[in-house]
Amino acid sequence: RKEVEQDPGPFNVPEGATVAFNCTYSNSASQSFFWYRQDCRKEPKLLMSVYSSGNEDGRFTAQLNRASQYISLLIRDSKLSDSATYLCVVNGGSYIPTFGRGTSLIVHP
Amino acid sequence: DAGITQSPRHKVTETGTPVTLRCHQTENHRYMYWYRQDPGHGLRLIHYSYGVKDTDKGEVSDGYSVSRSKTEDFLLTLESATSSQTSVYFCAISAETYEQYFGPGTRLTVT
Numbered sequence: 631r632k633e634v635e636q637d638p639g640p641f642n643v644p645e646g647a648t649v650a651f652n653c654t655y656s657n658s659a660s661q662s663f664f665w666y667r668q669d670c671r672k673e674p675k676l677l678m679s680v681y682s683s684g685n686e687d688g689r690f691t692a693q694l695n696r697a698s699q700y701i702s703l704l705i706r707d708s709k710l711s712d713s714a715t716y717l718c719v720v721n722g723g724s725y726i727p728t729f730g731r732g733t734s735l736i737v738h739p
Numbered sequence: 740d741a742g743i744t745q746s747p748r749h750k751v752t753e754t755g756t757p758v759t760l761r762c763h764q765t766e767n768h769r770y771m772y773w774y775r776q777d778p779g780h781g782l783r784l785i786h787y788s789y790g791v792k793d794t795d796k797g798e799v800s801d802g803y804s805v806s807r808s809k810t811e812d813f814l815l816t817l818e819s820a821t822s823s824q825t826s827v828y829f830c831a832i833s834a835e836t837y838e839q840y841f842g843p844g845t846r847l848t849v850t
Contacts, residue, residue: 664838725787
């Protein structure tokens with residue numbers, strides 16, 4: 631089993647839709663969780679951290695479920711500019727993060 | 740945006756030649772990383788550094804070496820480039836909070 635797993639997609643949604651991604655992780659001792667966004671041919675950029683209590687930033691909500699070992703990202707009111715690949719990142723207590731392979735989102739008019 | 744630059748941004752080189760990629764940061768972060776990204780593989784860690792002169796191997800370190808003589812610079816060297824090392828190389832930095840910030844990447848083609 632891969633340490634961090636994501637559905638590669640693509641998720642193809644219309645503007646204004648709500649879309650959710652899940653990411654599962656295998657190391658129960660993992661301590662830090664993040665979502666990154668990567669545009670085509672660009673570097674990954676930190677989107678948001680995921681806290682035990684959940685985290686919301688505008689249209690984006692991230693949640694952590696330690697019991698089931700997954701994190702989620704919810705995007706409300708999707709925009710064309712949200713089209714990108716979303717990477718899940720998990721830290722197991724060291725400074726070596728584990729990246730998922732990413733979920734591709736395509737938002738169409 | 741975090742102050743990270745990579746040079747060169749693009750390079751074409753021939754098989755068998757040595758290549759050095761440079762990562763420079765202005766954030767004074769302790770940790771620095773080199774990744775490669777290839778279709779179907781995602782980001783893979785090559786080497787990382789946890790301080791000046793302190794480096795360690797990642798999951799795909801064969802054929803690569805690194806050096807960090809100053810906090811701000813982390814060099815990646817391909818000792819004898821091969822076509823399998825054609826890739827996009829990203830440098831990243833992090834402080835004590837585990838959040839990573841990436842440089843713009845170097846596109847390397849080995850012919």
